[in-house]
Amino acid sequence: MTRITINDTEHEIEADEGMPLLWAIRDILGMTGTKYGCGIGMCGACTVLVDGVPTRSCSLPVEAVEGQSITTIEAIEEDAVGRRVVEAWVTNQVPQCGYCQSGQVMAATALLKDNAAPSDADIADAMSNLCRCGTYNAIAAAVRDAAQS
Structure with a gap:
């Protein structure tokens, strides 16, 4: 066990x-x-x-x-930072196919919990998950929005 x-x-x-x-x-x-x-x-x-x-x-x-x-x-929105990330994801209409998005949200939440005001370079370094639809610009915009809220 x-x-x-x-x-x-x-x-x-x-x-x-x-x-x-x-x-x-x-x-x-x-x-x-x-x-x-x-x-x-x-x-x-x-x-x-x-x-x-x-x-x-x-x-x-x-x-x-x-x-x-x-x-x-499943529990990320129970965390205030995770909730902000999900809200920014929706506002910025990040997902296309959506398959990678749970992993993307988890990575973004961890980034913002560690660094509340990440630079564009910090975002690029932390968001290393792959997105087959290529929504990287929307992902970065959502992370910036979540950081500002």
């Missing part, structure tokens, strides 16, 4: 050794907002916050997060 805390709720799960956190979140706990993209931690669609740090959940074994606090997109 592995004990993990997701969105302030402790879960005791039975998972195969080495199972990626993403599959525990999606398949065992039924929270499907975190997406599978590439499976090797490159694209960022699977980004969650582990103790506030944006982390690729597709390549992180579930046993590695015991004792840490995980936040998924």
Whole structure:
């Protein structure tokens, strides 16, 4: 048994050794907002916050997060910064296909919690998730708006 805390709720799960956190979140706990993209931690669609740090959940074994606090997109609006990010995403009409957006929102929230007034360079460095639709300008605008609100 592995004990993990997701969105302030402790879960005791039975998972195969080495199972990626993403599959525990999606398949065992039924929270499907975190997406599978590439499976090797490159694209960022699977980004969650582990103790506030944006982390690729597709390549992180579930046993590695015991004792840490995980936040998924399902709970991001419970955080004031996360709520501002989501509002800015809607205002700026960021999503096109929307597939990468949960990971993008998680990365933006982590950035703004760490740096309330990021420069354009800070935004470019922190927002390393891939967007196949190319909404990078809208993403940057939404991060700037969320920082100002």
